[in-house]
Amino acid sequence: MYMVTLRNILCVFTLLVLVGCSSSTQTPTPAPTPQSTLVRGAAGLPPAVTEAAQTPIPVSTATATTGPSPTPSPIPSPTVTLPPNERMVLAQEAERIGEWDMALSLYQSLSIEAGHGASALFRLGDLYLRDDREVEAALAWQEALNREPNGPLAPFLKYRLARGLAALGRHESAIGLWQEIDAAIDDVDDVLADHMADSYLALGDVDQAAAQWQRIYETESAPRVSRALAARQVGKWHADNQRSAEAMAWYAQTLELSQVHTFRAELLWEMARMAQALGDEPAARAQWHTLFQEYPDTPQGLSAAEALKSAGEAISSYQMGELYFKNKRWNEAARAFFTSLESEADLPAAHQQAALALEQSGNYAASFKEWRKIVETHAEAIDLQDDAWLGMGRAHVELGDMDVAIATLEQTVAQYPKGDAAPEALWLLGVARREQGANDVAAATFERLATTYPEAARVNEALWQAGMMRYRAGQAAAGQADFTLLATYEAEETNRALFWAGKAAQLAGNHQAAVEYWAKAAATDKADYYTLRAADLLNHTPWQPRAQEPFSNPARDDFAWLYKAADLPPSANLLALPEEPRIQRGKTLLLLGERGAAFETFREAIREQENPQALWAMANDFRAANLPSMSIVAATRLMELLEYNVRTVPPRLAMLAYPLPYESQLRTVATQGGFDPLIFAALIHQESTWEPRARSSAAARGLTQVIPDTGKWIAQRLNDPTYRYHHLDRPVVALRYGSYYLDYVLGVFNDNPFKALAAYNSGPGNARRWDAADDDLFVENIPLRETRYYIERLYEHWHGYQRAYRQTP
Numbered sequence: 001m002y003m004v005t006l007r008n009i010l011c012v013f014t015l016l017v018l019v020g021c022s023s024s025t026q027t028p029t030p031a032p033t034p035q036s037t038l039v040r041g042a043a044g045l046p047p048a049v050t051e052a053a054q055t056p057i058p059v060s061t062a063t064a065t066t067g068p069s070p071t072p073s074p075i076p077s078p079t080v081t082l083p084p085n086e087r088m089v090l091a092q093e094a095e096r097i098g099e100w101d102m103a104l105s106l107y108q109s110l111s112i113e114a115g116h117g118a119s120a121l122f123r124l125g126d127l128y129l130r131d132d133r134e135v136e137a138a139l140a141w142q143e144a145l146n147r148e149p150n151g152p153l154a155p156f157l158k159y160r161l162a163r164g165l166a167a168l169g170r171h172e173s174a175i176g177l178w179q180e181i182d183a184a185i186d187d188v189d190d191v192l193a194d195h196m197a198d199s200y201l202a203l204g205d206v207d208q209a210a211a212q213w214q215r216i217y218e219t220e221s222a223p224r225v226s227r228a229l230a231a232r233q234v235g236k237w238h239a240d241n242q243r244s245a246e247a248m249a250w251y252a253q254t255l256e257l258s259q260v261h262t263f264r265a266e267l268l269w270e271m272a273r274m275a276q277a278l279g280d281e282p283a284a285r286a287q288w289h290t291l292f293q294e295y296p297d298t299p300q301g302l303s304a305a306e307a308l309k310s311a312g313e314a315i316s317s318y319q320m321g322e323l324y325f326k327n328k329r330w331n332e333a334a335r336a337f338f339t340s341l342e343s344e345a346d347l348p349a350a351h352q353q354a355a356l357a358l359e360q361s362g363n364y365a366a367s368f369k370e371w372r373k374i375v376e377t378h379a380e381a382i383d384l385q386d387d388a389w390l391g392m393g394r395a396h397v398e399l400g401d402m403d404v405a406i407a408t409l410e411q412t413v414a415q416y417p418k419g420d421a422a423p424e425a426l427w428l429l430g431v432a433r434r435e436q437g438a439n440d441v442a443a444a445t446f447e448r449l450a451t452t453y454p455e456a457a458r459v460n461e462a463l464w465q466a467g468m469m470r471y472r473a474g475q476a477a478a479g480q481a482d483f484t485l486l487a488t489y490e491a492e493e494t495n496r497a498l499f500w501a502g503k504a505a506q507l508a509g510n511h512q513a514a515v516e517y518w519a520k521a522a523a524t525d526k527a528d529y530y531t532l533r534a535a536d537l538l539n540h541t542p543w544q545p546r547a548q549e550p551f552s553n554p555a556r557d558d559f560a561w562l563y564k565a566a567d568l569p570p571s572a573n574l575l576a577l578p579e580e581p582r583i584q585r586g587k588t589l590l591l592l593g594e595r596g597a598a599f600e601t602f603r604e605a606i607r608e609q610e611n612p613q614a615l616w617a618m619a620n621d622f623r624a625a626n627l628p629s630m631s632i633v634a635a636t637r638l639m640e641l642l643e644y645n646v647r648t649v650p651p652r653l654a655m656l657a658y659p660l661p662y663e664s665q666l667r668t669v670a671t672q673g674g675f676d677p678l679i680f681a682a683l684i685h686q687e688s689t690w691e692p693r694a695r696s697s698a699a700a701r702g703l704t705q706v707i708p709d710t711g712k713w714i715a716q717r718l719n720d721p722t723y724r725y726h727h728l729d730r731p732v733v734a735l736r737y738g739s740y741y742l743d744y745v746l747g748v749f750n751d752n753p754f755k756a757l758a759a760y761n762s763g764p765g766n767a768r769r770w771d772a773a774d775d776d777l778f779v780e781n782i783p784l785r786e787t788r789y790y791i792e793r794l795y796e797h798w799h800g801y802q803r804a805y806r807q808t809p
Contacts, residue, residue: 084113088120095123096626097665098692098730100131111143118148122157126593132726138164155184156591162195171199187585188592189215190222190230197233210237217253221581223600228257232267239270244278262298265291269300272307285311297326317343318350325353330361348374348381355391359398368395386416390425402432423449423456430462434469443469447482450489460490467500468780476508495521499530502537503776527645529792532799533776535647543795545746545753547676551805553655553663561650565642566613577621578614580605587625595693602630606637615641619656628661628690646800654804658682658797661690662703662731669739678805679753680742682797683760686790687738692731702728704738714740754778754791761790 082090091106104127110120121144128137138161145157162177178196182189197212216222216230235250251271258264272287284307291304302323309315321336337354341347355370371391374384389412396405409432412425426449433442446466450459463486470479483501487494502517514537521534536543562574577583582605589598602622609615619634635656639649649657660666660681670677687705688694700707706714706728714737715723727733741760748764749755754775759767762784772778782788 081109084110084116088116091120091123095127096731097662098732098734100127100730103127104131111140118144118151118153121147122153125157125160130726130729132724155181156593159592166195166199166202169202171202175199185588187221187581187588190219190226191589191592191594191597193219194226194230206237206240210234213237221585223604224257224259228254228263231257236270239274244274247274261295265295265298265300268295269303272304281311285313292323296323299327302327302329316340318347318353321350321353321357325357328360330357333357334361334363334366346377348378348384351378352384352387352391359391359395364395364398368392368399371395386412386419386421389415390421390428393425393428397428397432397435402436405432423453423458426453427458427462430465434465439469439473443473443475443478443482450482450485454489460486460493463489464497467497467504471500471504471507472777474507476504480504480508480513493530495524495526495528495534496530499534499776502534503774525645525648527647527796527799529795532646532795543679543753543798544751545675545679545756546751548674549676549806551678551801553660553805558650559652561642562612562616562653566611566616568613572613574613575617575620576613577617578609578611580609580614580618583618583621599630602627603633606630606634609634609637610641612638612641616653623656623659623661626661628659629688629694631656631659632685632689646796646803649800649803651804651807654800658685658800658804659690660805662735665732665735669735673739673743675739675743675746678801679798680739681801682794683742683757684738685797685801686794692734693729701725702734702738703731704728704734704741706734706737706741710741711737717744757791757794758782758787762787 081087087106087110091103091110094100094106095103104124107120107124107127110116111124113120121140125137125140125144128134128140141157141160145154145161148154158177158181162174162181165171165177166174175196178192178199182192182196193212193215197209197216200206200209200212210233213230213233217227217234219227222230231250231254235247235254238244238247238250248271251267254267255264258267268287268291272284272291275281275283275287288304288308288311291298291301292308295301295304305315305320305323309320317336317340321333321340324330324333324336334354334357337350337357340350341354344350351370351374355367355374358364358367358370368391371388374381374388375392378384389408393405393408393412396402396408406429409425409429413422413429416422426445430442430445430449433439433445443466446462446469449456449462450466453459456462463482467479467482467486470476470482480501483497483504487497487501490497498517498521502514502521505511505513505517518534518538521531522538524531535541559574562568563570563572566572568574582601586598586601586605589595589601606615606618609618615634615638619631619638622628622631622634635653638653639645639657644650644653646654658681666677666681670680673680684690684703687700688703690703692703694703694705695701696705698707701711708725711723711725711728715721718736718740723733728737742756745756745759745764745767746753749759749767752775755767755771755778758770758778766784766787770778770781770783772781779788779791782791
């Protein structure tokens with residue numbers, strides 16, 4: 001989303017108020033550079049443009065060596081002026097790759113050019129904002145609007161200014177601008193209505209806000225969630241105005257739109273409260289019963305049960321315990337079950353449920369007592385005896401009483417060999433033995449589980465654990481047997497088992513058997529990590545991050561596969577975009593600065609598209625619009641639709657799914673760092689899918705997702721005093737910093753790509769703790785699923801890049 005902090009908005013619009021800015025007042029034009037800046041060969045700018053330059057200008061380029069940082073580069077006085085059209089091309093390319101100083105200088109020079117001024121100022125304002133220069137951004141936008149108050153960019157300029165006015169509290173002025181925008185553009189009515197509703201609410205005009213919410217609900221192109229939330233707001237407005245029938249009708253419409261379990265429960269509870277307030281007890285009870293029966297795992301379901309109980313309906317303590325349990329309120333659940341045992345009946349099931357609740361709360365000692373009561377005082381509960389013995393064993397494991405736990409679990413298996421508890425007891429026995437360091441016994445126990453209970457839920461996990469324990473202990477033959485058996489059980493991950501059976505055979509010195517296992521894995525139609533690893537080991541293809549093997553973008557114009565898949569005649573236009581309103585809506589959102597909402601709209605359109613030709617056209621259109629992440633989404637969807645993978649995808653499609661949008665800069669930093677450009681491309685693909693403004697929950701930023709602390713550390717190592725965290729939104733900076741860190745971790749781990757990439761993702765300290773001489777064993781040692789998945793997916797992406805740029809069809 002297009003986000004501006006309140007503090008910054010206040011600064012901006014306070015200044016605008018002081019200088020008297022409005023749609024009818026002139027503001028100073030940002031001072032343009034007297035002549036446009038020219039650069040020869042700057043960071044991969046188009047040769048046709050850069051060759052026109054007469055004076056070379058140093059620019060920011062990524063490097064893996066230390067030294068003074070050129071970020072951001074000062075722009076010397078230009079010496080020659082290009083025609084405006086060429087300057088605009090140069091400015092846009094400089095902005096795209098992150099040479100912001102150059103782009104700003106060029107946009108400033110274009111701001112006084114007839115036919116280019118408003119467009120240049122519009123872009124200039126957006127770029128100022130991205131560079132945290134909010135005052136200059138507002139001035140540029142206002143000047144652009146003054147230049148062309150009725151021009152094609154006017155609605156988008158007004159949108160930016162209206163958001164600022166609303167943040168400043170000038171809601172009347174903001175509403176006026178929202179209304180002008182609303183009259184000018186048609187495909188984002190819900191977005192504008194949402195802003196107007198907020199402003200009307202701030203002014204205390206709830207009736208007008210409700211009218212805007214109703215507009216959102218009636219906008220069929222609006223996201224379903226937005227429509228549901230708006231309908232709920234309209235219902236609440238009616239309820240607040242004592243119009244119960246209308247409120248109930250709107251809540252019912254909200255229920256029709258909402259698919260979110262918890263949201264529906266909240267609505268039903270509101271409807272019940274409204275009915276109760278009106279004295280309609282039967283209607284209230286009907287809603288409570290619905291909540292009690294269909295939403296027992298929600299707070300509203302629990303509250304409904306309590307309401308029914310207060311109303312005199314028979315809700316037992318045992319039932320209340322079940323509800324507390326489903327809501328994960330473990331202590332209250334245990335108390336309810338104890339109340340049931342004291343006041344209702346001494347049921348073994350109540351002891352069982354109390355024991356389970358106590359386990360979840362971490363009170364294993366109390367849990368053990370409840371399990372023991374079932375064994376000692378409820379021998380008649382034959383169907384619970386095995387669970388009770390298992391529960392006692394589990395409690396001892398959690399309490400650290402391993403010897404007692406092992407004896408209890410062995411007794412469980414011996415006494416109840418045919419129940420569901422026996423295989424679970426064997427699993428816990430294996431875990432307990434492993435905790436004691438008795439790995440051979442643990443592995444044997446896991447193997448016993450697999451052979452005795454081949455249909456058990458944990459059989460695959462047990463064989464995997466046994467196989468890995470045998471492999472780590474150098475017991476190659478036993479490990480090979482475990483993995484071979486696992487390959488017959490685990491349909492979803494057969495290739496993982498075959499791969500490790502080959503590794504075990506190789507460890508045993510049986511090269512021929514290893515080859516056979518890997519060949520079987522590689523022969524499947526899959527292209528997951530283990531399939532690709534098996535093929536690489538089979539073909540003696542090491543993953544060499546320092547390889548400098550050339551790659552290219554060869555012209556491959558064979559589209560027979562697409563004509564066939566889309567059932568099109570040879571004369572068909574493959575780039576014809578589908579009539580998809582969401583694509584236009586997304587583009588409008590981009591112009592408004594709502595990038596996040598635009599991307600979600602694009603994704604929705606792509607997800608629902610079933611036409612191969614349409615997806616091909618969309619992928620190419622996104623690429624042309626410099627939206628590589630969306631191009632990747634469309635191309636990946638096309639691959640899935642046609643059942644291609646990284647081993648079978650046609651190269652042209654591979655180039656869309658695995659693009660190189662900053663190829664010149666990528667080649668430069670890879671050359672300086674001395675590593676394969678395509679492994680860095682695969683890293684960026686995994687980190688950000690080439691979205692320069694990508695953010696993560698850990699505050700990582702930019703193409704290479706550098707986190708704040710790492711960014712500061714790299715800046716110190718590069719002696720870059722000009723570095724600011726938001727500079728990572730600039731591709732040239734993100735590439736420079738990311739490439740430096742990749743080169744660093746490669747150096748730390750002796751150019752081992754598996755360990756270096758694990759370090760890139762989760763830190764060198766973690767990678768050292770997981771160390772193993774065997775690269776594949778190192779990956780399996782990683783306890784963090786996120787990091788393991790990161791390496792696996794990056795390996796797959798690297799193969800995709802190999803397919804696109806280093807292999808022939």
